[in-house]
Amino acid sequence: MESRVNETLPDIKPLDVELLGRPIHIIREKLENLISESCISLSNELQNWLSTNKIEAKLNSVELHRFSPTQMNKDQTSTYQHLEKGMVFIHGDSRVLIKLADRFYGATTERSSTTLTASDMRLQERIGRIITNWLAPQEMWQSCAYETPHGIGLHAELSIAFEDFQGSIHLKLDSHLIQTLIEQLELQSDVDLYQPFCRSLESTPVRLNVVLSKKNMALSDVIGLKPNDILPIELLNTVPVSIGNQSLFTGRIAEQDGQLVLIFNPDKESQR
Incomplete structure (x- = not known):
């Protein structure tokens, strides 16, 4: 089982790269x-x-x-x-x-x-x-x-x-x-579209997934779960961060001003 914390985003329209830069x-x-x-x-x-x-x-x-x-x-x-x-x-x-x-x-x-x-x-x-x-x-x-x-x-x-x-x-x-x-119709712009493309790509909303905890359970225990049951969990020491199926990097959980925060590791090993 995985508990996921997802960034709350408004409705996201899919980015159709086939149309970017075309009039x-x-x-x-x-x-x-x-x-x-x-x-x-x-x-x-x-x-x-x-x-x-x-x-x-x-x-x-x-x-x-x-x-x-x-x-x-x-x-x-x-x-x-x-x-x-x-x-x-x-x-x-x-x-x-x-x-x-x-x-x-x-x-x-x-x-x-x-x-x-x-x-x-x-x-x-x-x-x-x-x-x-x-x-x-x-x-x-x-x-x-x-x-x-x-x-x-x-x-x-x-x-x-x-x-x-x-x-x-x-x-x-x-x-x-x-x-x-x-x-x-000479609608193709002579202006370099690279920078506008980068800005458009950078402003595209994405959903960031962070796995805080994992727990292995027997199928019989999962079937037996009921509302209001309490499931003991432990936070992972190394927290994987991804967008969709693409792994980005890892992080670690810490406490700051009474709240849990995620600190990204500097190595970014998962990008290799």
Whole structure:
């Protein structure tokens, strides 16, 4: 058994080192404005394709996004590669693609299945070419095979309202494309980020763990413990100090002004 004394800290947000020093939030805000303003062009195209004015595309959100291997179905995702670097992944909800495709191809009956066909995917490809053209000129893009993205990216969700139906189309940018956009928009700072990075790292709250006492007990004795039981313990002569699983150094317990204090040993042997 171990008794641990933990420093009391407010809620700590995890430090995402992948984003430190990158103006990814500026890109997110620019994309939010760009896509929001460009949705009118997608609305107009859809209205022309479907011969109706009862359809509207608008932006719901643009958010930071952490990719995982199972987030997207590669067979239902349209993938585009930027000639410089980076990829865009576009996929619509099955129901919205089926609804649009049935109207586009003049289907006489409404499908009940949610399985996408080649015709549905061709329509998604046409929509994808319109959307990617918002980010960079058409000649900068080429369709490519799906590759599982990793790390941090951006996720934009578009809402498609069609008569009494509403669905979503999703646009996801991988980290390589974000870096390309940062370079093209000249958002990369020429200022040395080393010192700001150090200050940011030094001000990050961490939880300091100190083991004051250890006691070995038989499992039967542990099971027999009840509330208000008294467990005799002894303070350790050498107290280990750590952050998470990383050992830092050792210390010793002393008394100062009627309080127990921890004095760090100067050798820091655990760091070797």
